[in-house]
Amino acid sequence: MNDDHVLVLDAVAKSYAGVLALAPTSFAIEKGEFLTLLGPSGSGKSTLLKLIAGFETPTSGAILLRSLDISGLSPAQRQLGMVFQSYSLFPHLTVAKNIEYGLKRRKWSAERRRARVAEMLAIVKLEHRANALPAELSGGQQQRVAVARALAYDPDVLLMDEPLGALDRTLRLEMESEIKRIHGQLGTTFIYVTHDQQEAMHLSTRIAIMNNSQVVALGRPDDLFRNPPNVFTAEFFSDATTVAAEVDDRTRFRFEAGGDGSWAAPAGTAPGRYTFGIRPRAARLGIVEGAPVLRGTITSSMLFGDEVRLFIDADVVSGLRVVIPSRANTFAPGDRVDVSIPWEDAILLPNAPVTSRAFHAGATR
Numbered sequence: 001m002n003d004d005h006v007l008v009l010d011a012v013a014k015s016y017a018g019v020l021a022l023a024p025t026s027f028a029i030e031k032g033e034f035l036t037l038l039g040p041s042g043s044g045k046s047t048l049l050k051l052i053a054g055f056e057t058p059t060s061g062a063i064l065l066r067s068l069d070i071s072g073l074s075p076a077q078r079q080l081g082m083v084f085q086s087y088s089l090f091p092h093l094t095v096a097k098n099i100e101y102g103l104k105r106r107k108w109s110a111e112r113r114r115a116r117v118a119e120m121l122a123i124v125k126l127e128h129r130a131n132a133l134p135a136e137l138s139g140g141q142q143q144r145v146a147v148a149r150a151l152a153y154d155p156d157v158l159l160m161d162e163p164l165g166a167l168d169r170t171l172r173l174e175m176e177s178e179i180k181r182i183h184g185q186l187g188t189t190f191i192y193v194t195h196d197q198q199e200a201m202h203l204s205t206r207i208a209i210m211n212n213s214q215v216v217a218l219g220r221p222d223d224l225f226r227n228p229p230n231v232f233t234a235e236f237f238s239d240a241t242t243v244a245a246e247v248d249d250r251t252r253f254r255f256e257a258g259g260d261g262s263w264a265a266p267a268g269t270a271p272g273r274y275t276f277g278i279r280p281r282a283a284r285l286g287i288v289e290g291a292p293v294l295r296g297t298i299t300s301s302m303l304f305g306d307e308v309r310l311f312i313d314a315d316v317v318s319g320l321r322v323v324i325p326s327r328a329n330t331f332a333p334g335d336r337v338d339v340s341i342p343w344e345d346a347i348l349l350p351n352a353p354v355t356s357r358a359f360h361a362g363a364t365r
């Protein structure tokens with residue numbers, strides 16, 4: 001435990017009628033972090049956020065806020081800011097009054113309230129809409145009011161549960177940069193829930209990846225993306241195709257399903273069975289000296305503006321995805337191609353079972 005830790009989860013767990021919603025989870029969040037809980041539906045993100053917020057009580061373990069055990073406190077007693085997907089603004093109150101609401105409840109003087117509301121309106125760039133009612137605002141503007149209201153009294157932590165889920169793509173991207181700017185400007189600790197990998201990557205200083213009611217990886221977005229610690233993270237976060245492989249005593253690497261090729265594994269690779277992960281942008285079409293190669297047939301392609309995503313049935317794995325620049329796309333379905341994965345961009349995971357103990361040891365360092 002260190003003084004910079006705002007929030008500490010100490011083996012916190014939750015079951016509903018004996019069914020596990022969150023396995024014992026331990027990690028600490030530092031002041032000013034933007035931590036995102038990222039995982040597919042049902043992975044336990046909302047359960048963990050509700051435990052932190054105080055809407056649920058842990059079955060076991062504890063939650064410490066600034067070294068104080070808050071596990072038994074009500075949401076109001078925890079004094080955390082909260083923003084949800086449904087903006088839950090007071091419809092009959094103006095923007096300014098919505099922002100002021102929590103300050104009044106906390107008995108701030110009228111003068112302090114006025115100054116803080118003005119400051120928050122400026123931070124979310126809604127000075128010109130101070131007297132509007134929520135119904136007169138766009139979805140993005142309403143979400144800004146919700147953010148301003150939640151941050152007005154300067155909580156230790158702001159919790160956000162899929163706050164951009166109801167917005168269209170363009171507005172979502174705009175709001176992402178707004179949220180990032182506000183986080184940088186205020187330095188408040190943010191904990192954010194989403195199932196969207198891109199959103200998590202754009203916003204977070206660290207990401208906790210969840211699957212099957214567990215945090216399975218925790219780290220900086222760029223580290224997790226390039227060096228996922230397990231197969232789930234490689235597939236879910238790094239968008240990798242995974243293939244079974246092995247390294248023999250002479251450090252020769254080969255794919256388990258294909259006999260013809262073998263390549264020198266990176267120096268220091270121990271003999272054993274591995275999962276080899278191929279990110280769509282790590283793969284190159286053609287032969288790259290020294291790099292493992294898969295042979296395959298293009299089955300289809302999909303245009304993403306400047307880039308094209310090719311789908312390839314390779315000899316050792318089907319449904320391999322490779323992204324190339326659109327201008328380089330001279331390929332058609334049915335073409336045979338070689339796909340090389342340079343070692344520096346490849347993912348190589350030893351096939352050791354991932355235990356939650358091993359994860360916890362790494363996570364609380």
Ligand SMILES: Nc1ncnc2c1ncn2[C@@H]1O[C@H](COP(=O)(O)OP(=O)(O)OP(=O)(O)O)[C@@H](O)[C@H]1O
Binds near residue numbers: 042045
């Ligand atoms: N009130 C509850 N009663 C019983 N089971 C629950 C309850 N809340 C959650 N669960 C179960 O706990 C697990 C984790 O759910 P949780 O809602 O935390 O996942 P999530 O990652 O937030 O999913 P989503 O993105 O769909 O909201 C799921 O298996 C879910 O069915």
